[in-house]
Amino acid sequence: MKRIGILTSGGDAPGMNAAVRAVAGKAMAEGLEAYGINYGFAGLVAGDIHKIEAADLDGVIQRGGTLLYSARYPEFAHEEGQLKGIEQLKRFGIDALVVIGGDGSYHGALRLTEHGYNTIGLPGTIDNDIPYTDFTIGFDTAVNTNVQALDRIYDTAHSHDRTFVVEVMGRGAGDVALWSGVSIGATAIVVPEVDWSMEEIANKIKHNRANGHRSNLIVLAEGVMGAQEFVEKLSEYGDFDARGNTIAHMQRGGNPTAKDRVMASKMGAYAVELLLAGKGGLAVGIQNNQLVNHNMLDLFDSKHEVEVSLDKLNDEISFK
């Protein structure tokens, strides 16, 4: 093995650059060359590929976004696209790949492995919705971005005795909402994985207001419904002077946190070790604080486990 290709795929996530740097840095330390593929699988097929020099890695660990850009490219599901991609790998002499992205991008990675190009997947998404890993690259940063926003919103809620419904990202998963909600001591955290009732939430707010806690923050996972819709439905149960806020895409950017940088660095180096050991078709994760790998096929049948106990914890300690 002489050349490792790296691409980022799906929505960008803070820490992707730290992962790219770790893969490339580790590859160079092992005497290999690293090649960057721009715009994910689209760029692979188009041959938008360049050698990564050591100097390109200066000052990137701290940057949000992805220096390799990203793009959706559903065409890679078809063999035609895959074969074109493989043409390009041959052309650039790339022997193996690391793909950083959501589990959607693992399908393409598995196809490349089947075609004889070992590919390792790293979990890069703020949504934390990938099976067989406790955390994904970008999740910690996104949660902290939300928490800083919620701290600010708390100031206004507290000054005005107002209820805020704050919608956060996570696609179908409630992780971002659960961590964000526990961190602000939310009146309620509403996620797809836990049953909830609007009436109960309304009663909680009423209880809080009756007991002098008139500022109430509700953290809402986007997988449930939109903030404005929630506010409207909530208002059927009383007048809470409620406002809907949607934190939106700022969750996806910004300098990554230390945890995301360290985890991405570990995972990136580990991916190169797996490739050097002749492995492919594996998804890297972190479970119980240890680096792990699982066959990508296993992931497709599995569902990410959400730490739903956080909802109960929040309810208990935020009891008022």
Add this chain to the structure above:
Amino acid sequence: MKRIGILTSGGDAPGMNAAVRAVAGKAMAEGLEAYGINYGFAGLVAGDIHKIEAADLDGVIQRGGTLLYSARYPEFAHEEGQLKGIEQLKRFGIDALVVIGGDGSYHGALRLTEHGYNTIGLPGTIDNDIPYTDFTIGFDTAVNTNVQALDRIYDTAHSHDRTFVVEVMGRGAGDVALWSGVSIGATAIVVPEVDWSMEEIANKIKHNRANGHRSNLIVLAEGVMGAQEFVEKLSEYGDFDARGNTIAHMQRGGNPTAKDRVMASKMGAYAVELLLAGKGGLAVGIQNNQLVNHNMLDLFDSKHEVEVSLDKLNDEISFK
């Protein structure tokens, strides 16, 4: 004069606490007592009033929100409410007041002055929409909150070659959008004070994309329209993979910036000096870097001047 009352009114703004601290601190330094009135004019009428002790001012300069709370209270426009308020002032022995809030609250302040209770107004709002002051307390913090959010959104726009329409606050005024937009080098800044055309903006984006600048941020003042509506109208002119984001209430909270803390401190001390000089019915401002005061009556007929040249500046230097 022995006792000065302080209240905050209208939407909260970062730096209001710094202003409250400055008024109370300066009052104490002058041998006076300071009284806090909770929930603005509503609390004045209700008698929700307490003596401020020096210890209450520890660690408040850095806090967002308002420790005196705020509330809307349109009832204070009627003389009945005013007379009730004056009853309370008498009851607590308060001789004069400082009101921190938007220019809406200056009406109530002027009424109190006419009733013999000198009242000074400080401009506390993130919207920067008060006449006779270059800056309001909270504006600088809100703009910096936006700029940090825009920096994050830029990461995603750049990684995905995407167009973002980011709506910021400001009520009817474009100041927040103009400062935020110049700070991120926006493709366009859309404010109520400057003529604009959707077609031109679409052409700019097309031009940028044709020249390799495929990430485009448009900063939109809430006074114009909503982000989602803008995205829809924009999409009539082409497919820009555009997303709408609304930064919303987080702009109103958070630790104030140095500029807001220093300006609020100056204005707060100055308000006490004016009261000690027997003045009332005056609105404090900062113009050309100097503390100024104007008769509140003059403000009601005036319009805040927006630095519209920022839009042209941004266009020129963001030329691509």
Add this chain to the structure above:
Amino acid sequence: MKRIGILTSGGDAPGMNAAVRAVAGKAMAEGLEAYGINYGFAGLVAGDIHKIEAADLDGVIQRGGTLLYSARYPEFAHEEGQLKGIEQLKRFGIDALVVIGGDGSYHGALRLTEHGYNTIGLPGTIDNDIPYTDFTIGFDTAVNTNVQALDRIYDTAHSHDRTFVVEVMGRGAGDVALWSGVSIGATAIVVPEVDWSMEEIANKIKHNRANGHRSNLIVLAEGVMGAQEFVEKLSEYGDFDARGNTIAHMQRGGNPTAKDRVMASKMGAYAVELLLAGKGGLAVGIQNNQLVNHNMLDLFDSKHEVEVSLDKLNDEISFK
């Protein structure tokens, strides 16, 4: 059991307030009363104790420092002090305690348990130097504070092709330095747990500068030596235009990160569960992502394990 006492001891750490809130909130949810003891063991002995009301817990999860204050109080090592403390516990009807602090404070906690007052210890220190827990409350925040400072220093290092030696906290342990160093891609991380040579570090800098990487950051654990001393010794091996920086006490303050808030919340609730189960003399930790408890006695003989492999990881992927 009706009343649980809570105190914070040793150096303050971000997340202590989240832990206090969780202990008190969980206690109230279980029908117990929570009592706050100010200034650690000193306040216990002095009887500086008050009932915590639900309203006291509003808006504290986001605050740095400790609302219960902290103080050193070596006198509590003597039985005289302990007996006085127990007098106070009796006086206030407190049945059991939670102590949040470094492992030094676990000695006092164990004494109280031996005297019949079950006490649970929570690891509250930025230094991460407590055995039987992967992370301490405050560590993640301190590391992120450092990383933000290092990002800033990188800007200047890069603009001026300069070497910076940045000293971070951690007392005898290298954890803070290791995580901070990996996060910035340091040229070298110098910690007490790993052998190192000044000559090698100087050679690395020379190698980097010869290869066009002229900005070099060295992250130094305070347990090794001071930044200025390091700079002087380094300069014996060449002229690196090196500057020493000491990040100092700002590492101990600030709003806690999401991770610290969530972990402190979990640990606080867990401590109450242990007390309700009639347990005492236990130190709570988190290992492999799971809440654990260990007999305090075991901690006194143990040494915290440092993840020294982070140093090797950093060397490899920062290869230039």
Add this chain to the structure above:
Amino acid sequence: MKRIGILTSGGDAPGMNAAVRAVAGKAMAEGLEAYGINYGFAGLVAGDIHKIEAADLDGVIQRGGTLLYSARYPEFAHEEGQLKGIEQLKRFGIDALVVIGGDGSYHGALRLTEHGYNTIGLPGTIDNDIPYTDFTIGFDTAVNTNVQALDRIYDTAHSHDRTFVVEVMGRGAGDVALWSGVSIGATAIVVPEVDWSMEEIANKIKHNRANGHRSNLIVLAEGVMGAQEFVEKLSEYGDFDARGNTIAHMQRGGNPTAKDRVMASKMGAYAVELLLAGKGGLAVGIQNNQLVNHNMLDLFDSKHEVEVSLDKLNDEISFK
């Protein structure tokens, strides 16, 4: 005029990149070409010069440091160096220059003007120590970095009833200390421009501690003495459990604030306008919120005016 050269000189300051972008962007908008000169006057002499393309200006307004690098180069004081620099200007066809840096760099700028190459100076330094401008590029960011650090240190000071002496930058000027000190409500601000007595400061701390304000922050300008030295001298007047902290170089980096970005943008565009009007040897500033220019010769005889009244203001409103 067809080509404008740009260089940054002296210590880097946040906002320098925004200024470079504005100069280059405005130049391009006027149909000119912009050339970047790396490493200040050293790079000018060495011919380290390149054409700036529009794409180089993407995503730089938000970056700290200087993308044109900086270096000290005292040799430019000699005519030999100047003539070499002019050789390079001729070689690259550069007709006029903008120099961004401290007033030290204005000497070189004036020499170039005298040699027939019109040069405009922009005030780029965090120290705010340049005459004829109320603010320099980078000052607002540095102050806010300090204020965030002071907010953190306050948490620890407050939790431990401790005194902190925090040294901030500013070279010979007290501006950074004054703004930082007012922003945190310092017990004392110690700057070169205002007489002070250690005994008085000690008495203030004693007074505060006697009145229940046991956390005391003293903000110290580096132009006076070092933090450790100050702590030692202070301790001659009592035991204040005082610690010295030096914020150091992190003040010079980081994403610039909105104010610095907007001001740098205005100044950069204005510099090009002056060059287009055939002017040279002028220093751009902002006074009373208006862009101004002054002959560089006038600056050399002048002293920057410090807003010393901030010290008195702080004393008054921090009265305890």
